[in-house]
Amino acid sequence: MNLLKDSQTSRTKSLRRLLAAFLLAAAATLAAQAPPVPAVPQPPLAPPRFIVVLDAAHGGDDPGGSLTNPDGGGQPEKAFTLALSVRLRSLLAARGFQVITTRESDAAVDSDRRAEIANRANAQACLSLHAAETGSGVHLFASSLSPAAPTRIPAWKTAQAAWVTRSLALAGVVNSALLQAGLPVTLGRATLPAVDSMTCPALAVEVAPDRSAGSNPADSFIDPAYQARIAEALATALLEWKSEARQP
């Protein structure tokens, strides 16, 4: 008698389970076939700020190269790059850019820290500012890493590889702006530890003396007009880069 009762109970349980499964499947099918719920109109989001990272090379106990002044004295590269960074930051801020600098004073910042600052900023352009006595005009260097597909966890020393194509495009825009400003430009590729670790369109900008006719190369690094020309041209280039980036 008890056995018969048990078998009836288990059969009832199985039927209930089957029914529940059937109902669940039917509900899922109905939900899939239901018309999509119209999206609630959202207020337009404010456009994200266009972030530029300015990296004044050297600093602290690393003076960089020595830039000879007309009086025979030497100006350390670190001082020149900091002055150019401050000047460019003002110009960019006036044009609505959000500017992040790797150093604001004569402080030592190693190349890894510079790249860390740039990568945290999630910037749309990163410029590493340098100066040298060799050559003329402005030297633009993109990373010499071969372009590579982006990876989820890029290697630190070659993180720029995924951005090289964008960096070269940025170099083209900056080149045009500098040429329009009447500054001779030299384009090249280089291995620079800070730039190679950046995950943004990144360029090294090296300011060289103005050797055009009628100018004294020795005056270049103390001539505010020359620095202003370069800073203005770089700001114009970044404005152009910003407008290109905003285009759909």
Added chain:
Amino acid sequence: MIPRYQAVLFAILLAASVIMGVVLWQLRERAHQRLLQGHDSAPTQAPQVAPAEQATLLVASDPDNSLLTQLQTLPLPQDPGSRARVILGKLLDLYAAPGAAHPVPGGGASIAQVFLLPAPELLSNPVILSDPSGAEGRGKPALSEVERGPAVSSRRTPGTRAPLTPNPAPPNGPLLAVVNLTGSFVASHPSGLEAENLTLQSICGTLHANLPRVTQVRFLVDGQQRATLAGHADLTRAYLAADAAPQP
């Protein structure tokens, strides 16, 4: 007044010192004679004058940031490592000459050694030379690692022949050239992205143009790894020699 016994003692001690000095001098002379008797200093190999051959140099030019191909005829040894050192020495002699388009003091003596090793893909025990910034060891005496490995090496040791060890690499396999620069060359190298990269690129290109098996080049300074050449160009990684070589 000095007591008599003290004067006698002083005289005895003085005489003992003189006698000991004479004995030591004689012992030294005997040891020297023994050393000479066991060492046959007769010349057994006539000095050879290497035949003059044509070498291709990629000479850097600062004004246009380019590498210009230049053919030079100079005596070249048969050993690849010595050959590489002689060719690079000639290249740096051009940079040290007055009126050079890429002035760098130092000259040929700035190349301390050139080692040719199987390129990393072929090494069974890879020589760790990269990344002095962290996990792979900052400032390790990299030259000792190179010397330990199988290599055809060329040393600048006046009056002695370069020690040669057989190279186990496949006869046509790619080679890694390790160029050991002198500290004085690096200290006097002009600072700047363009200038430093041109120097490295011209060395890489010249090596590849004359020794096509050289596909990668690494740089040491006084046998040690160094972060940069003169504050800019990265010396912690291998340079691809073919990138700097002139395109056919």
